[in-house]
Structure formats: structure tokens, C-alpha cells
Amino acid sequence: MLLDLTELLLYDLLGLDPDSRIHAAIHFFVHDTIKIFLLLAVMIFVIGVVRTWLPDQKLKRWMSSGGIMGNFVAALFGAITPFCSCSSVPIFISLLRAGAPLGVTFSFLITSPIINEYLVVLMAGEFGMPIALAYVVSGLVIGTLAGAVLGRMKLERFLESDILSSAPADEEQVKYTWKSRLKYGYDEAVSVIKQIWIWVLVGVGFGAFIHNFVPEETIRGMMSATGIFSVPIATLLGVPMYGSCAAIVPVAVVLFEKGIPLGTALAFMMGMAALSLPEAIMLRRTMKLPLIGLFFGITSIAIVATGYLLNALAPMLMGP
Secondary structure, three states: OHHHHHHHHHHHHOOOOOOOHHHHHHHHHHHHHHHHHHHHHHHHHHHHHHHOOOOHHHHHHHHHHOOHHHHHHHHHHHHOOOOOOOOHHHHHHHHHHOOOOHHHHHHHHHHHHHOOHHHHHHHHHHHOHHHHHHHHHHHHHHHHHHHHHHHOOOOHHHEOHHHHOOOOOOOOOOOOOHHHHHHHHHHHHHHHHHHHHHHHHHHHHHHHHHHHHOOHHHHHHHHHOOHHHHHHHHHHHHOOOOOOHHHHHHHHHHHHHOOOOHHHHHHHHHHHHHOOHHHHHHHOOOEOHHHHHHHHHHHHHHHHHHHHHHHHHHHHHHOO
16 A cells, blocks of 8 residues: 555656656655654554563563573564564664663564565465575574674674663663553654664665666676675675565576576575665664674675575475
């Protein structure tokens, strides 16, 4: 419905040309900006309301006591949330404010854009269920392990202190009514969106440019000529790209049909989904550059390893 309304506004009412790259970029920007802000408002509100039943100290103990299990739970939570890499960032901030350990929040941030229900449906239809399941398992493993590694590196000093300044004190105890719970959720959503709205606009704007002005043929040609290095090249090429899951799966299918190995095509898809320059722009509001670099580096290494593994398992996954 949102897509139809965007097309009605831009193409029917304003008379933009859908065949123009510039106008297509405007359409991408308007549609994704509205979608992201709607998702953010709803999800941050819901998380805020839920937090009124979960005092920060309890949440910290629960998410910190299980070791890597906390990372897996966060990755699983990411898998069932319908977010792209950019719209995952504000939820990442909310989880940090709620007292979740940094590594656990990274597990969510990594897995959330890689896996969601409509991406799995699209993959099952295009590649088949065995490959779709392998992709889901790979995404959960990447999110869990990369988040666990980042969490054990004690990187909290690279967070921007003011982004967490509104978190309640540990000793604060509040008795909530339904009205105050709803108000807390509303205030949380407004607070986070006020802090990052400009970064959302910049990130989506940059993504709209890349999405409409970087030819797929260029990417495909570069991957075809790199041999054994195709997996890391595919991952690195996917990082600057930005698009919705509905656009990512068809790109991976085209690459696969053109002779790109399965793991290489999926590594490109994972890099495109999990990491993007618009996401890095938004994360700069939350953390310092060394932490952004480590996050991108460790996640990229995990994706590359997964790509090679899927290339090795491709004959078994694809069947006779």
C-alpha cells in the first residue's frame, strides 16, 4: 500500500517520469524514508513499552549471564524483525539504552537485515528450500559469532556517550500505569528519532543514488573475472550497495543464473543486506570510526567464510 501511495504521489500527482533514473531515485528516497520512519516509530514504541516491565538491571543480568546464548537470542530476535540495515540502527540504540551488552546488540544489528520472513519466502521460491534454510542458518551463525567476538573485545569506550545519556539510572525504580507505559514508549520513540533523523535522511539519500546509478552489469562483470577471490570481492562490492530485500534476492538470482557460484552470489547478497554505507553514516551518530571499522571488518570476514562454505556445499544443497 505504501508503494502504491508513493507512486500515486510522485508519478500521478507530481508527474514524475518512472523511466527517469533521477525520478526513480526520488521515488526510492521517499518510499524508503517513509517506510523506515514508520517502522522505527512503531518498533521503538513497542520496545519502550516492553521495557517498563523489564528493569534495566534485570535485563542486563538476563542478557549477560548466558554467554553466547545471549548473542543467539539477539540474533534470533533480529531474524524475526522486518528491518533493513538502516532501520535496524535505532533498534540497536534502544537495546543499548535498555542495558543490553554491546556484543549482544551487535548480534541483532547483524542478523536483522540479513534474515526476515519475506526474504526467506523469496529465496525459497527462487533458489529452493534447502538453499533458503542454509542461508537462514548461515545468517544466524554470522550474527551470533560476530556479535560474540565484538562483545569480548571490550569496545564500549568507542560509543558516543550522549546517545546513551537518557538511559535511566540503575537504581531507579518506577511504578508504571498503562498510561505511563504508553507515554514512556512514545517518549522513547520521539527521543531516538530526534537524535538520528538527519542521519536517516542522509543514509537513505546516499542509498537511493547507489541503487539507481550503479549498473548491475558492472558488478557482475567484476565478480566473474576474479576466480578464487570472487567471494571477498563479491562481499566488498555488496557493502556499498543498498536496497530492500525484495530487490536483493532478484539480484542474487541474476548473478547465479549468469554463472556466479552460489556462495559468491549469496555473499554479495549478505554484504548488501547486512552492511551498507548508509548504515555506516547512521552508525557514526552512535559510535566512533574505529568501532564502525571493526564491526564492518569482522562481519565481512564472517560473510566471506560463509560464502566459501556455501560454494563447497552447493552441489549437495542444489541436488541432482
